[in-house]
Amino acid sequence: MKNMTAIVAIMAVFALAVCFIILGSISVELMARLQIDENQFGTLISLFSLSCLIAQLFIGFMVDKFGHKPLAVSGFLIAGLAILLLAFSTSYALVRLATLLLGVGAICCNTVGNTLLPVVLFEGKDPARASNFGCGFVGLGFILVPLMIGTFMNDLGLSYTVSVSVVGVGVLIFAIVALLGRYPQASTGFRLIKSLDLLRRPEVLVAAAALACYIGLEWTMNNWTKPLMTELYEATGSTNAVRNASLVLMLFGFAMAVGRFATSALKNVSAMGVKIIAVMSILAILAIIVLVKAGSPGLAILSVLVIGLAFAPMFPTIVGVTFDKFDQNVYGSVFGIIFSIGLLGSMILPKVVGYLSKGKTVQQSLLIAAMIAGVLFLIAIAMGVVGKPKKAQ
Template identity: 25%
Template sequence: MNNYRKNLVFTAACIGMCFFGISMITLGSVLPALTTKLALDNLQATALVTFLPLGMLVGSLVFGPIVDRFGHKALLVPSCIIVLLGMEGLSFFSSIPMLQLSIICIGFGGGILNGETNALVADISNEEEKGSRLSLLGMFYGLGALGIPTLLGVLSKHYTFETILQGIGVIMLAGIFYCIPIRFPAPKQAQGFPVKKGLGLLKESSLLLLSFILFFQSGIEGVCNNWSTLYFGQTTDIPANQALVALTCMVAGLTVARMLLVILFKKIKQETVLLCSLILTAIGFGLLTFSPGFIRAASGMVLIGAGLASTFPVILSILGSRYASLSGTAFGVALVIALIGQTLLNSLMGIASQNIGIEIYPYMMIASLIIMLFLFKRSLK
């Protein structure tokens, strides 16, 4: 029998999720300084950024079968190391090919950690605590994502971004050393991965319905991150610095809501929480319409972040219960579809803003939420 201490394993998962938050935000935070340092033009900078989602997609594709066959420890510690090496590469390398390799490492390790940590927490949690534990795990994504720009903002007056990243790397290394000696749950398919059964998941209508909810969820988050400041700049009188503050409000709203969900999931059905959250998100986007001022825009972004907070914990909790024997693979399918959704909705937003106008942004997001609501209702039948 494989004996492990649940709290120690959960802490390791939270460290991994924090690494994922760091992997998602580091490049964007240092890109202006990196562009200045290497005298990159917009095309070269854009070319660098495209390697992050590429690495994430590959990481999300490979982690599931490996986790189900070899166990969680086989990936959690190595993927943390890969993220750390990639992040340090941004501080040490000036060669474009080496920077591209570093960015692929950040995305690849982050893509693995996103699925791996969620699958791990789902596996060690009973049915009653799955939702709340996954919400608490998600909070650590927010801590990692908020921590990097905060530290860079505070310390950049005194240190270069390279020195700051190297210092953060020391802290991350301490987290890796914590994870190394911990005993993790045994592999679910230790005798060999059932390829036929794994491929059979692609035909599961329930898995696909739930995955396409994450398709739109991830797309909405991506569009919010990439288009909100541009929307405020072109449709309102909100200054650029206040537009960035409003964007930060979304991440803050999401992080705080994940803390509250730990309690809410113990008292209210997770299905009810998700339905209310989708309505809350729609209200948030409603506040962004008709040229809002800063207060209304910031309030709307807080509601959007808070409303989006429950979708991943609820959907992954349901997936973890329905596909317990191949949870890693099921999570991998769902997260790949989610990443595709983020790419496609961003592209669609670009096309729509070019042909119709950026004013379409909040309405397009509300339409996406209505589709999510319809899909979720179907998945419960």
């Protein structure tokens, strides 16, 4: 049953990827279906982020108090139903409701997956390595969802409703598997006040700031890559602009998956995690600048691939390096705090890109993302200064 628990953890982060990428995968089709503009679509992303933030305030603590199983099952059910609501909604109001529910489901899956992975993989001895391996399946989710949506709608001629519904039903099926797993025992000594004291720890606050930058960057790429590439393809006269743009979004996911699996092949990632984050931040800055300046789809695609590789190890390494400074019985609380604060980035940066895109292209608006990557580089340096791994304390 321990293997089943590892499978549930991987399914949870995969479902998280589905939740994170679904809006970006249907962005062009959804805007046309609802007759909304980029700014209104950006509002949907912000609503999703707000829902995630509010949910994460509670769910991290709930994992430590009640255990993983109820939240795993609930997460798959809520996320699947939210995607089905996205599939059948024909009004902006209903889509907003679906987006809010999607955030709750995403955070249940997120917390379950990211707190189980460091415990059940690699015997719990290298949290950053375990997080990178497990989160490689997030990259696979980023590949499969755009690929499925594009194949169903463009190649098979299925409707928007049917195509999105298939994704929702797939997530619902995960709930059945979650019922079969055996999970680590919930902490019988859990105290909320003790968990809130973690807010005073500088390593928690620095990790939260790092995630605020990174999550804002990742969500910007998840949700604006397809519209950006559609613009570039249409400028070249392509007759399959939307389909080709979906494939580029899939390539972004492919690069994320490759980067995370490659990082997990390294030994003792937790020890060199800060250097990995710093180097990849610099690479991300350069690649985003090239993407902003790209005059052809080919150069833009290359930039997106490099950005995906640069982003790949950042989230799991930030989480793993931080976990390495705490005991396993507070992983849920630590993750809840840093991810809640980190979600502020996802509320702000994608919305700012959407706002700046009014009257000009998405491509031109992305320069702000390079600036945020620069801030992340500085925070990475700070991560190497505050706190020590628990083994060294």
